[in-house]
Amino acid sequence: MKKLIITGILLCMTIAVVGCGNTADDLQLGHSEHDMQLWYNANCQAPRTCGICGYTEGELGDHSVKVGTCIHCNEFQNKDLFDEIKTDLTELTNNLKAANDLLQEKANDPASTEIVYAAAIETVAPDFDKEKAKLENILVLCGEYEELADIKRDVETAVTYFPVKPSEMTSQENKTYITNANMCYMYIMEALIKTQFVS
Numbered sequence: 001m002k003k004l005i006i007t008g009i010l011l012c013m014t015i016a017v018v019g020c021g022n023t024a025d026d027l028q029l030g031h032s033e034h035d036m037q038l039w040y041n042a043n044c045q046a047p048r049t050c051g052i053c054g055y056t057e058g059e060l061g062d063h064s065v066k067v068g069t070c071i072h073c074n075e076f077q078n079k080d081l082f083d084e085i086k087t088d089l090t091e092l093t094n095n096l097k098a099a100n101d102l103l104q105e106k107a108n109d110p111a112s113t114e115i116v117y118a119a120a121i122e123t124v125a126p127d128f129d130k131e132k133a134k135l136e137n138i139l140v141l142c143g144e145y146e147e148l149a150d151i152k153r154d155v156e157t158a159v160t161y162f163p164v165k166p167s168e169m170t171s172q173e174n175k176t177y178i179t180n181a182n183m184c185y186m187y188i189m190e191a192l193i194k195t196q197f198v199s
């Protein structure tokens with residue numbers, strides 16, 4: 001019985017030693033002999049660290065993300081930039097909603113004539129034109145940040161569809177304006193929705 005207990009204890013000790021990846025031999029060898037496979041990469045909390053003895057070398061590393069919550073330190077990176085993008089997208093959707101609604105209402109009304117379309121476009125064109133600079137500025141803010149690439153893509157598409165008031169208000173030109181305005185608005189909304197996925 002006693003022998004069994006001792007064997008049990010020894011077994012537990014072996015598991016404990018193997019379990020943490022350190023052996024008494026490893027520790028006695030000194031750091032220069034430690035297995036280079038067992039280094040932890042540097043992050044914002046610690047430099048490159050030996051997994052056996054805890055020896056560190058070099059500088060602190062990077063956060064896990066450039067925009068969003070870092071998994072190492074839990075701090076939101078580039079919060080001001082991100083908040084500005086979110087605020088701009090919110091303002092754009094708010095400011096362009098009425099304009100887009102008016103166009104779509106006229107487009108969906110079978111009684112609308114070309115004169116009605118033209119009048120609606122005249123009404124909303126200044127609202128859209130006023131917001132173009134803000135929309136383009138979001139592209140600058142997104143820059144090359146990987147975490148903002150999806151948002152940037154939607155805003156780029158919104159810019160492509162940005163409605164330009166036709167010089168000649170033909171039936172086809174008016175139709176294009178109304179379609180583009182709607183696509184532009186939809187992509188701005190889509191970009192705003194995607195800000196929820198950066199957290």
Ligand SMILES: [Zn+2]
Nearest residue numbers: 031034050053
């Ligand atoms: Zn070491």
Ligand SMILES: [Zn+2]
Nearest residue numbers: 044063070073
């Ligand atoms: Zn961090």
